Amino acid sequence: MRKGVSFLLLLGLAACDLSSEPETRDDANEFAVRATWNATLAGIGTATVGGATKVTERLGSQLDAEVSLTGGLPTRAYQWRVYRGDCAATAAADLVLFSTIQAYPDLTTDATGTASLTRFLAGALDSTAAYSVRVRLGVSTTNWNGTNPIACGNLQRS
Numbered sequence: 001m002r003k004g005v006s007f008l009l010l011l012g013l014a015a016c017d018l019s020s021e022p023e024t025r026d027d028a029n030e031f032a033v034r035a036t037w038n039a040t041l042a043g044i045g046t047a048t049v050g051g052a053t054k055v056t057e058r059l060g061s062q063l064d065a066e067v068s069l070t071g072g073l074p075t076r077a078y079q080w081r082v083y084r085g086d087c088a089a090t091a092a093a094d095l096v097l098f099s100t101i102q103a104y105p106d107l108t109t110d111a112t113g114t115a116s117l118t119r120f121l122a123g124a125l126d127s128t129a130a131y132s133v134r135v136r137l138g139v140s141t142t143n144w145n146g147t148n149p150i151a152c153g154n155l156q157r158s
Contacts, residue, residue, distance in 0.1 A: 130155075
């Protein structure tokens with residue numbers, strides 16, 4: 001019995017390919033792209049704010065979000081968030097914040113009313129769910145349930 005176990009261990013070691021070194025990936029851009037999501041932000045009501053969002057979803061639960069804003073007031077802060085729920089959702093009960101509020105730094109417009117930023121978010125979007133990017137004027141409270149945005153865009157997976 002011991003000879004059989006020893007033989008199996010020896011056979012297992014012989015089958016291992018020790019010439020390959022383990023590989024560590026610590027740069028998110030090295031992970032394969034699983035999906036790309038895009039949204040065109042449109043002003044709601046009389047708001048002139050618009051823009052675009054591109055979310056690159058990578059293996060390893062990594063999202064690269066690129067957000068741009070146009071038509072804003074000069075040198076103003078705007079808050080943006082990704083919510084589960086489309087732009088038609090108006091009740092807080094129909095919206096679920098993706099990630100934490102700390103994941104979303106304010107967009108601050110320049111003198112022409114434009115702003116852009118790139119942000120890395122942890123997690124993965126559910127391909128069967130609807131998501132929207134919502135924008136409001138920056139306020140001192142960062143906890144926002146997604147209602148009454150001044151601009152919104154539905155994320156579309158491609």
